[in-house]
């Protein structure tokens with residue numbers, strides 16, 4: 001449905017792939033220079049290794065396409081992205097787990113540092129890694145009122161890495177982030193708007209896409225160089241920490257995921273999802 005809407009809305013498309021063959025659909029409106037990246041991995045757009053690799057590679061492709069802006073959204077009913085694939089954390093193969101973590105680090109770096117402005121059109125629930133993807137964009141428009149967003153890792157008995165946490169601090173500030181992270185709180189659209197986790201709340205996805213395009217149009221009169229330098233200065237401390245501590249970050253995640261206590265929590269959480 002969303003794909004049809006975007007096709008009607010925009011003019012010429014390149015690099016278009018069909019949903020049946022791909023977990024990601026990317027379209028570029030040549031006239032506006034705006035790309036739309038639509039996640040389509042039923043049932044909940046959970047981020048496993050292969051999906052993360054596709055997202056990372058598409059972001060690199062957009063860099064080469066020299067687009068002017070990007071909208072990230074979902075083609076699924078009610079779900080933006082359910083975060084990392086939790087089944088990958090249950091009795092994981094350490095090698096594959098390391099690959100997932102490294103790929104997620106790299107995908108995040110690519111998204112957080114894009115040389116073009118980005119908007120998350122959050123048209124469904126967005127827990128954990130889904131919230132991180134949204135927070136990494138330059139602007140967030142969320143469809144309301146019935147969806148939720150937040151970093152709920154503590155509810156799974158796991159720890160959001162420092163770069164997840166710092167990304168949230170950059171969006172909502174130290175105090176609100178601390179309460180939000182420690183309690184693993186999921187916010188409704190209205191609550192998210194109130195604490196600044198999202199920038200706008202709209203009743204439907206058509207409005208959300210329009211708001212996203214409006215935001216991106218602000219950059220028509222801004223030098224791309226000035227935009228990118230300013231964004232880099234703002235985001236550099238969070239990014240630099242990860243670049244300097246990639247292995248340490250990875251070791252912590254893998255070690256903690258493999259511990260019996262965390263495995264027990266993840267098992268219980270997965271069971272609760274099935275119920």
Ligand SMILES: CCCCCC/C=C\CC(=O)SCCNC(=O)CCNC(=O)[C@H](O)C(C)(C)COP(=O)(O)OP(=O)(O)OC[C@H]1O[C@@H](n2cnc3c(N)ncnc32)[C@H](O)[C@@H]1OP(=O)(O)O
Pocket residue numbers: 043044046078079081082083084085086087100101102104105125127128129130152153156158159160161250253273274
């Ligand atoms: C360097 C790397 C750092 C790693 C460290 C950070 C660690 C973790 C970050 C994360 O992202 S952990 C993921 C946390 N995600 C969640 O807690 C989301 C849990 N899911 C939900 O709350 C709900 O499913 C939903 C997204 C709100 C959707 O609800 P709905 O009622 O529409 O659908 P369900 O029936 O609950 O789910 C359908 C189907 O999908 C399975 N599923 C849901 N979420 C995930 C997931 N994240 N990974 C894998 N599978 C998921 C769910 O179990 C159902 O499966 P079936 O019962 O149909 O088999």
